[in-house]
Amino acid sequence: MSAVGWGVAGCGWVARDHALPALTATPGACVVALHDRDPGALARVDVDAPAHADLGAFLATPGLDAVYVAVPNAAHREVAEAVAAAGKAVLCEKPLAADVGDAQAMVTAARDAGVLLGTAYDQRWHPAHVRLRELVPELGTVTALRIVYCCWLPADWTPDGRPHDNWRVDRARAGGGAAIDLAPHGLDLAGVLLGEDVVELRALLQRRVQDYPVDDGALLSGRTAGGVLVDLHVAFNTPDAFPRRRLEVVGTRGMVVAVDTMGQTAGGSLTLHRPDPVDVPFAGGSPFAAQFAAFSAAVAGHAPWPYDAARDLALHRLLLTALGDAR
Ligand SMILES: NC(=O)c1ccc[n+]([C@@H]2O[C@H](COP(=O)([O-])OP(=O)(O)OC[C@H]3O[C@@H](n4cnc5c(N)ncnc54)[C@H](O)[C@@H]3O)[C@@H](O)[C@H]2O)c1
Incomplete structure (x- = not known):
């Protein structure tokens, strides 16, 4: 595989100020598409790549291999499931989801689609x-x-x-x-x-x-x-x-x-x-640059991604159970 083609779904603060500057400078990676449901957010991104307010059009971008998901927590599941169903690898921002059920569904969706799912613990x-x-x-x-x-x-x-x-x-x-x-x-x-x-x-x-x-x-x-x-x-x-x-x-x-x-x-x-x-x-x-380099290497098949999604899910469940017990 030549450079891994990345898409970014959710072009708000963390994507614009931290992830995209790192991703555009990461060897072995290139940004091929952007997605946000808010056209204003897309307009504020200074990256030369097709920008789509429609998720389906974004996922149909030629050369798209992996998607960095940086939408608010409760929207992680709907975006990650669509990305996995399209056969693309998912690097999802922390926390994996807003609850345990969504996080479990995301891990299952990635497994069933045979795509890599990682949490962006930069x-x-x-x-x-x-x-x-x-x-x-x-x-x-x-x-x-x-x-x-x-x-x-x-x-x-x-x-x-x-x-x-x-x-x-x-x-x-x-x-x-x-x-x-x-x-x-x-x-x-x-x-x-x-x-x-x-x-x-x-x-x-x-x-x-x-x-x-x-x-x-x-x-x-x-x-x-x-x-x-x-x-x-x-x-x-x-x-x-x-x-x-x-x-x-x-x-x-x-x-x-x-x-x-x-x-x-x-x-x-x-x-x-x-x-x-x-x-x-x-x-x-940048921690983000190192993260994107490692995930790109895994998507390209050059090196394994060292963190299992099932392990990230177990930690997410442990945290949300403790927080639920604390209320
Ligand atoms: N790793 C880190 O250090 C770090 C730092 C900040 C945020 N985050 C995580 O990144 C994610 C985004 O946080 P943020 O601060 O950038 O938020 P933000 O509000 O600045 O940006 C979110 C963007 O997602 C868009 N959006 C909302 N729902 C959508 C949907 N269903 N489909 C498409 N686009 C949608 C919004 O229009 C907005 O532009 C969160 O999960 C957050 O926890 C991680």
Whole structure:
């Protein structure tokens, strides 16, 4: 296969500002079509590719091999099922869906169609986290992984100053609030870094600051099959000016602290304590670009996609069960 032909379904904030700049610069990938049901969103994308408000016309684009799905959570299923039925690979944004039934249906649809389905957990691909994973064996027996991943997201939040449809705080379209939006990254990252997933999870939800009917903060406590404790604090109620993005992996012989690496962009810092602190360098590069390169390689048959959709579904079920129990 020559370059993998990508389509983007949902051309809002994450597609326009993060995914498309990475995808258009990814070797082995080219953007062949765009889709959004809002023609205004399509008009704001600065990529030279046919743009369709109609999903069927988009999916009929010659040379389309894979589709990045970046519509609001509750719309993931209808788009992903149509993409799979058209025989194209699906890279779907997190969370996999707004509920467990939709996520299960998507995994089944991809399996039945024989197409690859991946979740776009871009933070797996952040170069600091790739380096951190290599350091874990040097930490002795790992006892705990702690993540703080917070931001400020009021009811009238907008990514670019223009009026924005803030579906993130609408339970019907998002599936919840801060917890379903932010915790999937940490849960996935815990499993990727530790080599074993969280299998037990409990949640406490908070509605304390923002004026909307979904959680604006959450604490989640989990444990992996091997006994590592995993602690996540996620929030939409922490001012962006504060320190609010931190990841720690604690072992009996060492500890790694990553600051400002959780997020869509490259950068941040990595410090290894054993016990004296040493700054650990890591490569640059966009997590989205690394993600698209790996998924393109899998679609082209050059390398396997290392994350099974059934595993992503199990984590999604674990999270939504914990959040359901917390209400
Ligand atoms: N990985 C990350 O770091 C990250 C960051 C932000 C968002 N996301 C995820 O990406 C997805 C999109 O988030 P966003 O912030 O870009 O949202 P957004 O509201 O900015 O963009 C969504 C776009 O989808 C379009 N749309 C809505 N329903 C549609 C449908 N049924 N068919 C076609 N188009 C439709 C809208 O018109 C809009 O342009 C969400 O699932 C979100 O959780 C992930």
